[in-house]
Amino acid sequence: MTVEITRPDAPDAFVAVRDLRVHFPTEDGLVRSVDGLSFRLDRGRTLGIVGESGSGKSVTSLAVLGLHNRRTARISGEIWLDGEELVAAPPERVRALRGKKMAMIFQDPLSSMHPYYTVGAQIVEAYRIHNDVSRKVARKHAIEMLGRVGIPQPARRVDDYPHQFSGGMRQRAMIAMALSCDPELLIADEPTTALDVTVQAQILDLIRDLQRDFDTAVIVITHDLGVVAELADDVLVMYAGRAVEYGGADDLFERPEHPYAWGLLGSMPRLDREPAERLLPIRGTPPSLINVPPGCAFHPRCAYCELTGGLSTTEVPPLTETAGGHLVACHLAPEKRREIWENDVRPTLESR
Amino acid sequence: MLRFIVRRLLLLIPVLWGLSVALFLWVRALPGSPAQALLGERATPEKIRQIEIALGLDQPLYVQYWRFLEKALRFDFGTSIQSSRPVVEEMGRRFPATIELGVTALLIAVLIGIPVGYFAARRHGTWLDQLSVSASLVGITIPVFFLAYMLRYVFANQLGWLPNTGRQEARMLDVEHPTGFYVLDAIVTGNGPALSDALLHLVLPAVTLATIPLAIIARITRAAVLDVLNEDYVRTAEAKGLTARTITRRHVLRNAMLPVSTTIGLQFGLLMSGAILTETAFAFEGVGKFVAQAIPSRDYATLQGFILVIAALFVLINLLVDISYGLIDPRVRVR
Structure with a gap:
């Protein structure tokens, strides 16, 4: 599978989001909920968007559906749906598409x-x-x-x-x-979060079955990596309004390269392990979206921040390809990341 | 639903009974007595005694209460001391006037208050919103009598557009009033001049009486609509691709009406107390003015009868509000 998201010409993907920015001016300052996000999605496939609260997942999905109040939100970038651009489209046109071509589960x-x-x-x-x-x-x-x-x-x-x-x-x-x-695009925003655990699996099964029958493109927004593992073909990990890692689900679960993704995996409870072991929470709290930390937004919480030689505190890491279709936004050298994952993080995750 | 209504109506019995006791005791707790009020400075102990015996006030309280209750059940509230007419007859003359005034005021308040509140919420944070909020604040705080005399001064005395006081012009005195509702009477008898006369006389008192309820309804509507606009189901309606108009009509207004209808029900009590001031300021012969006068003259029969009927109306109107809940919200219906 190849992931091409930076090509500037008209997209061939069914859904293509390019450099999406959703900002909310408030009295306290500009809230950058989504700040330069790009991804693509084909028919019949599922994209999982993961991240903590406030990472911009839901804001992204509402932007795709055109549900932000134009008076309070500033939206720029491009959202292509089946060859039609939606950010600049008249609201009436987007309304006509809503519910018909793209629909949402809350x-x-x-x-x-x-x-x-x-x-x-x-x-x-x-x-x-x-x-x-x-x-x-x-x-x-x-x-x-x-x-x-x-x-x-x-x-x-x-x-x-x-x-x-x-x-x-x-x-x-x-x-x-x-x-x-x-609809040809279905966005499910935390579709199982409010449900009993026993019901969650049924709903996930249902979404998967329906997707197969209708050949729908699905975006699943969740903080639950279990849901992503269950449904997604591709995964986009968001942090502070940006993509920090993007790739196939296998890549993300087998070879995650961003320290934040490691943190997410570490904080996922595992039922097949001894309950006495502790989870590995990500230290600190999600950043303010008004004063996003300079450089890599994750650096104040990152255990490997020192290894970048100060780069992560000054420069925003670009989302770059590390292997076929696997993109990571991190200042650590790819070899270094793989080394840390293989020798340090993975053994810890598997031993607990 | 029917069971609910019957149960609520049955509940009316203990409510009214309790109220009748409280009312009976309160009226008698007022300092002085009807006899004293009647006789004024010429009162001598003998004369007072005479009148008290005539009115039955020499009997023990429980006997007096029993007599009152027994008659009240037959809808007989005795004779008014101030007018020497049966209280029920006074009711027949005065309730139509006040109801006509109150309904007109409520119509003004609802027909203006709800749209103002709605548009303020839709334009939340704009100057239009702020204007409506400050205007409603003025409406709530302005003293009723001050507003009444200002309106009379400007529209009656200075501009001469509207009549100053009363319910009708002197030349209309021979007009027939089968129901006592002057507007209704004029329509029923097809009397055009009487209709316009009755309506013109209603304008200033009704506007005065409507001011506070209008301001409150506008505020409540605004708050309720703002609340509903933030609800998840409104977002769902948008996600379905509904037009803004359909969302307003089907998804927002119906929900916002719940707190608004509660407010309207409670406004009735406010209208009654407002009517005392308004009717006095406009020499409008209604319930408010009559009851207000009954207090200094210790008119026990009038106070007991009128307040009991007003309370019953209040309870009934709030029952209607509760029924409307069931019509609006299916979750209430199921219970």
Whole structure:
């Protein structure tokens, strides 16, 4: 697999994001939530975007859907969807694409569904915006979709309100709503975070099955590497609004090169290990997005910062290719990174 | 839903009973007595005694209460001391006037307050928003009587556009009033001049009475809409590709109406207390003015009867608000 993201001409990828910047001017200063992000995604594939809270994952997804308030957000860069650029497109055009060509599943299905309308009515509403059909036809379609996402007795449940559904069923209904217009791009923002562990796996299975059936491009946004391991073909690791590592899922789990990615792997609980062992948390807290640390934004928390000879405190590391399609933004020499991973980090992770 | 309504109506019985006891005791706790108020300076102990016996005030309290309750259940509240007419007859004359005034005021408050609050929220942080917030602050704090006399001075005395006081012109005195609601009467009898006369007389008092509720409704609407606009389900509606207009109509306003309808229900009490000042300032013969006068004249029968009926209306209106909750929010319905 090759990842070409810096080419300046019109993209051949289904989704291509180039140098995306989303800034919010506030009284305290400019919040750089996303600051120069690029990635691409083809049909039928899944991109996992991982990072801590405030790393810019959700802001990115909302930017793709054009859901930022134009009065409060400053957005620049390019977002290409199937050959159409969205950042400069008129809002009305982006609205017409929303829900039809690209759809979104949100984190908390209870608060994301309208409490006063039945589940069926909400799916019907989503379907009828983009399809000129009668209420009756749309309702039939809604029942079909509910059945499709595994809700038992869909013809009866279609008239229930969201609060009458269980958490897992609600997320299924949410997925049914998102998929009702057969979107080509599906963005799932923390789709399992609000759910019971037992239900999480079912929802992930469902998303994977539906993706295969509909040949959808999927972006999964999560802080849970387990979800990424389960679903993603490619992984983008974000830190402070930038990509710090980007590559195939195998590369990222087998040969991660960025110290932040090591930290994420280290803080992932493993059920197959002795519970007495401690996790390896990343020290410190995510940085302020108003005063992003100079140089590499991760350097105040990085255990290997000294090894760059001060470079990481002054210069922003560019995202560069380290091996076929595997990109890393780190001042450490690639050989050095691999050495640390093989001799230092990996043994620690595997021994705990 | 029906069970809910019946249960709430049954609940009205203990509420009103408790209120009748409290009211009965409060009225009698006022210093002085009706006899003293009636006789004034000419009062002698014998005369006071005479009138107290005539009014039944010489009986023990529980006997007096029992008589009051027994009659009240037959909707007989005795005779008003200030007007020497049955209290029920006074109610029939005065409640229509106040209800007409209150409903007009509430209509003004709702029809202006909700749109103002909504647009302020939509333009949150702009000068339009700030203007509406400061204007509503002025509306809440302005003293009712001051506003009343200012309006009278400008629109009646100086400009002469609107009548100064009262419910109708003297030349309308022979107009028939089958219901006591002058606007309704004029419409029913097809009397054009009487209709315009009644409406013109309503303008200034209704605007005065509407000011505070309008300001409060505008503020509550603004806050409620701002709240709803930040809800996840509004973002979902946007993500579906709904147009801004549909989102407003179907997803925002309906939710924002919940706190607004609560406020409107509670405003009723405020309207009643506001009506006392407004009716006095405009010499508008309604409930407020009559009850206010009943206090210095220790008109026990009037106070007991009117306040009880006002309280019952208050409870009923808030029951309507609770029913509207169920209509708006399915989660309330299921319970």
